Amino acid sequence: MEGEDTSAFTKAAWRLVPFLFVCYLFAYLDRINVAFAKLQMLSDLGFSEAVYGFGASVFFIGYLLFEVPSNLLLLRVGPRRWIARIMVTWGLVSAGMMFVRTPTTFYIMRFLLGVAEAGFFPAIVLYLTYWFPASRRSKVTALFMTGIPMSGVIGGPLSGWLMTVLNGSHGFAGWQWLFLVEGIPTALLGVMAYFYLDDKVSDAKWLTESQKDTLERTLKEEEPNSGLHSLRDGLLNPKVLLVSAVYFFYTMGLYGVSFWLPTLIKSSGVSDPLNVGLLTAIPYGAGAIAMVLVSHSSDRTGERRWHLIVPGLVAAFGLAMSVWFANSTVMAMVALTIGTMGVMTTISQFWVIPPAFLGGAAAAAGLALANSVGSISGVVSPSLIGLVKQATGSAGAGVIALSVSLLIGGVLVLTVPASLVNNRRR
Template sequence: MTTKFASPLPGDESARADAATFESRTYAKVARRLIPFLMICYLGAYLDRVNVGFAKLQMLNDLRFSETVYGLGAGIFFLGYFLFEVPSNVILHKVGARNWLARIMLTWAVISAGFAFVSTPTSFYVLRFLLGVAEAGFAPGVILYMTYWFPSQRRAKALSMFFMAIPLAGIVGGPLSGYILHTFHGAAGLAGWKWLFLIEALPSLLLGVAILFYLDNGIANAKWLTDAEKALLERNVAGDNAQKTAHGSVGAFIADRRLWLLAAIYFCVVLGQYGLTFWLPTLIRKAGVADPLLVGVFTAVPYVCAIVALPLIGMSADRHRERRLHLAVPMVVAAAGFAALPLIGNVGAALVCLSIAAAGILSSSSQFWSLPTAMLGGMSAAAGIAAVNCFANLAGFFSPAIVGWLNDLTGKSTAGLIFISSAIVLGAVLVFFVPAKTVNR
């Protein structure tokens, strides 16, 4: 007996095609509305966080700070970040993204401008700590905010586009910081590094106000969406959340070994990321570039390479529904770029290695967030994303502090670069302890 299967009716196929087209158009609309604006906000955040790497070119001589003082000050930002990040994300989940993200940006803009008045190591440490407190919750808050709009199968591309703000900050911030140091030094009796902090705080101040008028707390508040578009988005997000873990108690949350594994992986990623951002200007100057303006221009090159790699890897991860290799491979590539730097003796070759390192480590940073956002939902997502991020961002403290200490101890940057490279490889190995079935969707 032969069983005959009914072929889909032409009308059914047409309806499915129309539904798929409508869904694609809706998510494209959401992406156009949210991602460019959030990228610009994160660009301002990242610029204010790492412009100390450029200020270092003049500030250390003016204030007679050692490499160790700089490394500790650069890293102490992350102690404040660590202490306040989880509470910040929980508050955001309860009160809404618009007011809380605006509060974060306005506070850190004022504190960032205050660096122009640093005169002692103590004042440097205090302001760096307060900057971490002020900014805590912005990046994990945006990651959480993305889960309100995009289901897991669409999130890697969205997150990779958002994290393009990091290389954009390098592309824009490098030449801009170099230009400010070169041009404004001595204007109105202020050193170039003082002008750097004052001028680069302005975008964050303006964007903090703009958030209050532009950003919506969620799908239901979005007046720019039709009822049909809202229904589609809410249905997809609800279906995605139904597959995720929600912890019933604080104890169960803390005891979840997956969170600690994820935190360890991201710790290694962040260690490499800030090894790049805090020391990139110094590495380029040691390669033979003296003019601060040219240092700024050359620092843009690795970030241009990263901005090409980020969306390509994100699209590939979503298309293949594969997360682990798309994280581990860029990490290994980044480690190779860092490891090769001590062998380099000229600017061109150094830029190649730095470009490989930047493309690998910044792609890893965006791809990592496909893991926890695929595993956690609801308040567990709010607390889990923040907990993983705040623990891992302690690497932002250890990375510049240890590298600065190793540089002072050995008189060269080789030991610090080997340390960074080894940590990234360890993180890549840990990726494969995450069960594929929990994240490959």
């Protein structure tokens, strides 16, 4: 029976995870490419660091307002249609960023990008629960979420190359080409998602009837038994609020890295945009490897809490050391790589926890709420570093604040009962 189970889940993983990974890679690239565009955009348009910081963070205001409603609509229209809708509108708005001219239009477009994207990530996490039981979910979630660091591995060099080679082509600046070239593929992938994805196991024509039975039986056996299934549970239960707070403090580190890594590398003495882009690939590549290795250990042992806490401690140490070695490119890169490995791993490991005790409407609402609370850190984190850098000339104090935030997240994880989230393999 174990061999039959493995075959069915392997087939589902190969069918779904690579496609979802590519979707998330381009989607996340559209979210953070403003960090690379910033290297030219600020001087071309006369924007200050504070304007950039607020523009980077205003994305999360639209994201926050529409996150929970978006995931509840998914329950009504189905994940296939809703994921496709999100990606098409999101890609088109991202491409439209090339027409930004003033701080006001910058803020408006970033807000609309947040509205368009709202619900995408929790929709995918919820969608994975339709196909993979808790005992197998850490590795699958991590593989999908390597789209975050891989967007840096691919996006860094690609963004640097686009901004260097296409700068001035047909009257457009390099940063304008960046938004256009990286936005259109997301919209096209959205169209593909509509035809490629299936809403549930029973709809999958690429599975045999035996494989469908295997998946559905195992999913039924490992349904959360906490009794949290209603919409009210997903929005108001103290356990949901606790893990949402955990995610807030961990995503402070994530968004600090996402929006400021190119700037931190440039501050260490690297000036050429292409070289900055190439160097950003190193921390992100190491982060992707760390995510997969830790997730494998997490699924193998069934232990979840310490697989989340330890990477958070590593992230805090790495980010703090990047400030200490800020004037040395080599040492700063080593520290930023360590910090990025920890940050990326905390995010993938966190998303194994909420689905372990939430089901039904509670899962849809609770996942969206946790992601919404985390998105608040996307407002706080870039603005904090931007204001500190403008006031002091250095981003160091802001990065230290992100390290402290990661430590607070670890303390909060200790208050989550191990029995609630751990999953011993059957």
